[in-house]
Structure formats: structure tokens, C-alpha cells
Amino acid sequence: MTTLFSRPIERRGRRGIAALGAAGVLVLGTATWASAEDKAQQLDADVAPSMPNDVVYSADGRACTTLGTAVSGSLGIKNISDGQVQISSLHFKPGERIVLTPTAPAGVTVALSPTTQTIPTNWAKNSTTTVGFTTTIDDDITTLSGTVTLTLTGAESGFVLQAESGAVTSRPSYGVSVDCVPAPPVETKDTTPPTIDLSVDTPASGWFRTSPVPVTVTASDDRPGVTASCTDGATTESVALTGGVGTFDATGEGIHDVTCTATDAVGNTSAAATAQVKIDLTQPEITVQAPDAEWFKDSPVEVTVTASDALSGLAGVTCTDGAITESVVLTGGVGTFDAVGEGIHDVSCTATDLAGNTNGSGDRAKIDLTAPDLNISGAVDGASIDICTAQAPTFDPSDPLLKDGNEGSGVVDSSDSWTAPATLGLGDFVYTATATDLAGNVKDESRTYRGVYGSAYTGVLQPINRDGSSLFKVGSTVPVKFTLACGGVPITNAKPTLSVVAAGSVSGTGVDEAVSTSAATTGNAFRYSDGQYIFNLSTKAAYNNVTFAANKKYDLLINLGDGTAPKTVTIGFNK
Template structure:
């Protein structure tokens, strides 16, 4: 068969194939015969995007055209389309378009109907055929009818326009909740979310305010906004109370220490706190210090309503409640002008007064003296002691033997003599001394008879002081006394008595 005859036969076959194509998309796509011969009947949408609302039925146009290789073709295309609620595409009704080499393109009017419950979005449908047709000539040559690359139409389904005068609802949300008092003590970030009313025009997501950081102390109103597609703008606010500054606290003792920096009674340290923003929630009111010790301290803490805290210490509190110790003998006996010392000590605050002193021994006889010691805390101890001060009495001097062995002639005058000194050996001339005697036995111990005084007997009972000999002398008259042993008692004004025994024959 000649090539021209084959072309005509294939042309007729192609026309019948075009009109018989089943459409699974929108309209059939172009196709071609493989090999040397080509026939195209290509259908192209006049608009690639068709905008339609939910529930809308809308008319639109597309073109059907040939590439010029078709001499005469009748192409049947659907003209009524529908998209169901689940997005399934269907078509009904059709029209036949006649194409030839002189009229290669025809406009087709169509209608699209969208289910009102179809979700808004883009729905694309391709122009494809569902079969290939193969022709065989007498020479066993094959010509294959194939689909060309399909075209497509995209339906952009939008929400049904409604009247919308209500602004979106904007919610401000901090990144965490405040404390129980409604305060924060660290930086806060507030985020915003928004929703438009059901059935409204819809939220514009990019219009929602970005997160807002809050970093400065104070009470802040943080506001965010959002818009819907109808242009309504809504706003939402939240109050953020931020206090990152700790409260101040100070303390002091209930009284001043003495001039030495010491207390001698319990001390109470009281505190005061202040916070200019969130306010003081709690603080240490007072701390009692009742123990003795040096360099004691009291600590106070304050917390504000935001949870910030601060502390302070009152230092250097010295407490000594114990009196000093005085070391001295009570009831002692000392010699006239003897140096007798006492001492005082204080282990904690130390002594404010002298640590040592002397007892007054400048007067003889029973004495009392009060010794006072005060420490640096002001504690004072008074100790009153009783003691005796005596002369330094050596012994009875000759002619009387101190061992009581002296024997004198009855009726004679016997000189009784002694000396007095102080603790340092100085002679005492101002003492008051008296003498008394008593017979203790009719016997006389000893044989010798001592010499007697040639001086006149002393009247009364007082000794006299002889400055030249530095002696106290009493000429004891034994006139009228019978033989025997006599005890002579010397009494001094220091309260002491001294006895000696003599015999008379």
C-alpha cells in the first residue's frame, strides 16, 4: 500500500479512537502514532487555575486544538464536572468539537460544581486516556497510538465567603506560671495564640504577634494582636509582675555596748526589712543572744513576694555575764605594815580595774576591808574580808627568862620588858600595853634568884616606853605576894596577849 493510503486509513482509525476515549481525568490528552506517521488531537485547558468556592457552581472555558496533522476529526469532550465532599472527580454531559487542518482550535464552555462540604484546598486533574490503540498494515508494519504528556487543570477551592465582623480571640500565655503570690523573679517570655470564630473568615497565621520577652523589674501589661481574613484585629493581654531584686535587711542590737565593747546581759538583735516592688513576704524579726562569748553574731534573712531573698549578719557582739574572781585570804593574821596582796582575774572580757592590790596592815587590831574588781563588761565583784593586824612581839626580855625558869625574891620589884616592831623590823613606840598577873601554884620551879630592879615600881597596869632602849617596861612589885609560881600576862592594843611565868621565894 502506498504511504498516502496508509495515512488516510490511520487517520480514520485515529478519529474513531479519539471520539471513543474514556476520560478518567478531565478531558483526553493528545496522542501520537509511533513510527513515521503522527496524528495529534491535543486538548488544552484555557486556564490552568480555576477558583471556586465551597458549594459553588461555576462556569469556565477551555480550548480543544489539533496540531495540524488531523484533516478532519470529531472530538467528544465532557462539559459538566463535579467534585464530591471527599475530593472525587466525576463528569457528565459532553459536546462534540470538530477539528480539521483549517480550524485547529475550538473553545469549550464547561461547568464545575463543588460540594459545600469539600475541604478548601487545591485539586488537580490530569488530561489522560485509558488505552493505547495499535494498527497493523498488510506488510505487518505496526503503528502505535500513544498518550502524550498530560496537561492539567487545578481547581482552587476556597471557603464560602461569609459576613465576618468579629475579631479573633488572642490569648497571651507566659512560659511558666508565677509563684503563689503572683510574681516572677526571673525573665519571662509571653507567647500569643489566636483563634477565629467558627464559620468566620479564618485566622491569618502570620498576623499573630511574636513572643514578647519581659526582663525589666516592674508590673508590665503585655499585649499581642492577630487578624482574620476579613481584616478584623483582636488583642489579648496579660499582666506580668517581675521582681528580680532582693529585699534589703538590716539589724542592730537592742542597745549599745559599753565603752569597752562588751555587754553583761543578754542581747536581742532586731531586724528590719524593705522591698520597694513586690513587698516583703517574711523576715527574721529578732535573734536573742543568751550565751557568753566574744565576737558572737546574729543572722537575719528577708524574702520578698517574688521569692528573692537576702541575709545580713550583725557581728562582733561580746557578752560576759560572769563577775571577776578575787583571790584573797579571809580571816588571816598579819604583822603591822606587812605587805599582803590580793589578785583578781577575768577570763572572758578581762579586768577593767587593777589585777592586784594590797591589804591595809597599817593599823593593829581586828580589821575589815572590801576589795572590788570590775571586768570590761561592767561586772563587779566585791569581797569583804576580816583579818587581824598584830605587832611583832619578840619575847619577854631579861631579867625574866622566857622559858619560865626565873625565880625572884618575894617582895622585890621585877622589871618586865619587851620590844615591839612592825613586819619590817621598825620599832613601835606607840603601842598600848597592860600587865596583869595571877598565882598559878604555891610551888616554885627553879632554885636561882634573879636580880631585881632598883627602879620604883610601876603604878597601875600600863607599860611605859623607854625610847633609849626601845623597850616597853613595867616594874612589877611583888610586895605582899607570897612565894609560889605566878603567870604574868601582857595585853597589847592589837588584841594579843603574851604570857610568861616567874617564881617568887
């Protein structure tokens, strides 16, 4: 319990610590204390030597200007001073017992000594008696507002004298009047440091690709005057705060470890707050390289991709070829992308680092999977060819369009050859052509032609008419003759044969031919003699199961032995 008046109300010059209001009302006012120590300092004048000497301080610590002085009067409570209540005898009879009763707010105790007195029998009309009092306030009271009222009662006369609202009922008021203003603040030592917090709107990757990057600084203190400063490497700057919030810029490429502190007005400094800002302003490195060849004849073609990033690191690499886009897996910074299929592939690749910087590179891979066209003119493979007029085919090689519509790689080499029989006569004629394109595709073609006598045979010779009008006698020998020659050069190695078939009756007249005296040929093979192939056909007996008869026609079938159809001539017999 704190004693409001360590001695009864004390009026030491003008440093009294409280004044009593009119007619017994002790004005306490309103008091608020932060601690018991503060309350004791404000209530006990002896421990508040710093208070000015020319003012009076009320119970709540407010500075009060004295407006009047205590005066004596003829009231029952005549005056209150020096810790005493002076009681007048004006309203009480000698020998009457009187009681002084205090009323105070909760938490306030008023002690009177004594509380009951008896008016002496020899009490003069204007005599006074005194009662000492002490007022105390409980220690746990931090806010107080109210008044202390003293009530004086005469036990026999029944007269009651008390203070009501600062005035005595039906009586003029006497006492001291004061006017109060707020007391000077009681300063307490500030030993609590401010607080500080840093925040950065960091991307998910943890890296920025712009500079500067603002770091939000938030500092707070229970008193005004807080400041902040931040350090980034060798740079230290004050941070302007508005409402306790400011920004510090992390500037330039690199990893910034930002450290900030806050300081209050009396020099208390917060614990350091830190934030890391990572800035990468440089695009990654990337190269794309197709194999060292202008054209390729195989698919796929592996395109090598090399990428790196010195600061934030690579987030990924993608490559695009036409409508195809794929991610490239790198091992040790190297990966491959496959250019697939015939055509011209313009491969474009992009590397992206963790900060979002990008860089691109590309190369071209040209794939030709199709061999050239030879475009050979002339007969197809396996056809027959006249040995007298045989000529090598021609070719005009070309490279077809690619599947994507672009020009092919182009023919870079081509050749052909023609092989005829070593000697004039039957045999195979062989033509070979080849072409190679720039991609290395090769097209080869070989054609083999079967030689035939063709124009080397010009028909039968006399005595047989080629028009079938020749008539011979039955039993005669008919000479069948022909030649084979190319450009006047006889062909001597032919193997012709003869066969005969009946062709019907003779109608009309024909040409009677002379009878040969040559010996008949046996078998069915012609013999070669003096540039001619000769067969002496005997008609005396049957030939090849054919019996010759007058007025009959017969077809002579000359098989040249070159695989072509027999040459046919008709003869007849008239006798």
C-alpha cells in the same frame, strides 16, 4: 419544598441540570447542603450562572461529563426528554389503559401528569404518547441519595415495564450516561472572628525573678490561616503558632501588661486577651547595725535591722545568731533582733522579696557580763597582821573567759590602795583593789587586817628567865618587864595587863633571883617607863585570888591587848 426541576427536565445546550439514566431511572446521586439557600443554588441552574457552560451538573451539584446522548428506541418507555416520558405502543393494545407509577426516596416527590392513559383505538404500532413530570425535594432535606424509578403497567395485557438498577428487564438499555466529579466549592462569607487565650505559669507570690517569662498564646478558628500578635508596652511582635499555640516573651524587670489578638485569613480580629507578668530581678536592701559600742555589759543587746524592696516588696526578714533563727517584724522598714547572753554574737540577717530575691547583712555584738578577777595575794580579809612587818597585798587583775569560751573584753583600768594606822601601834590596816573591763564591768574588793604586836614583843626581861627557871622568895616583889618596838622604834601606846595562875609544884632546882625593892603595882595594868612596860608583882598577899606559896610554880600571863593569846612565863618560889 424545593423544586428539583423548575421546568420539566431541561436540556439547554450543555447546561442541563440533570440527566436521566438508562430505561427510566433518574440518577439523583448523593447531595449534601449546608443550607436551603445552598441547596437551591446547586439544584436550580437558573440561579447558578457561575457554573461552566461546557459541563452538565447533576442533581447533587457534581460536575458531570456527558458520555452519550438520549436515543429513541422501541421500548415501552421510549425516551425521556423535555419534561416528558414518551411511551411506545409496541407492547400495548389499542384501547388498553396504561398506568405510569413513580417510586422515589423519602423527601422526594415526583408528580406525573397524567398518571393514567388509554391507548387510542387508532394507535399505530410505533406510535408514542407522553406524560409530563416534575420532581421536587423537601426543604428540610440536607443529604440525599437514591434513584427515581418509573414503572409502566398495561392494565389489560398485564405487561409491566420498569427500570431496575438502571436497566430494563430483558431489554437493552438506552439513555444518557454521565460521569461525575466533585463540584466547585460554594464559598460563603466568613464573618466569625477567631478566639485567643493567654496563660502564664505565675508563682503564688505573683512575681518572677527570672527573665524572660513566656506567655502561652492559644489561637483558634474554624478555618486555616489564623495569626496572632502581642503588645507589651511599646513592643509589638507577631507570635509563631504551631497547632494554634505559641509563646510571647515578657522581658526585663517591671510589670508587663501583655495584650494579644488573633486575626483570621479574611481579616476578622478577635477580642483582645490580656495577661500581667511581674518581674523583679533586684535583690532587696538590708542593713544590720549593733549599737555603737565595742562591748556590752548588759543583755540582751538590740541589733537594728533595716530592710526594703522597691519593686515586689518584702516577703520577710530572718536573723540567725548561732543556733537561733528568728523572723524579724518590721515597722516602717525597721525592726530589731535581740542578741541574748554572754558571748560574741555574730548576727546574720537575710531579707527576701516576693519574687524570691535575697540579700544578707550582719554585725557583731559582744556581751561581757562578768567582772574582772582581782587575783589578790596575801591574807584574807579579817586576818591579823604583824604591825612591824605589815605589807600591802598585791593583785594581778584579769578578765575571765566568756561563757562561750571566747576571751573576755579585757581589763582596761585597775588600782589598789593600802592604809595603815596613823601612829605605830595597834589599829586596822585596810587594802582596797579595783579593776574595770572594756565592757564596763567593775570589780572592787576591800580587805581589813587587824594589827597585832607580833615581832614587836621579844619576851620578858630580867630578873625573870624566859625559860621558867627563876625562883623567888614568897612575899617579895617580882618585877615583870618587857619591851615593844619595831625596828628599834618603841611602841608607847600599848595597854598590856598581867594575870597569874598556879602552875604546880617546883621540881628540882631553879635560879634564885634577887628581891626587888620597887613598890608593888596595884591593879593589873603594866606601866610604861623608859622604853619598858613594867609590872611589880607583890607576892605578900594573894593576887587575882592566887596565893603564893613556897615550892610552887606560877604562870605569869602577859596580855598585850592586841587580841592575841597572852604571853606566858613561869616563875617559882623556894622559900
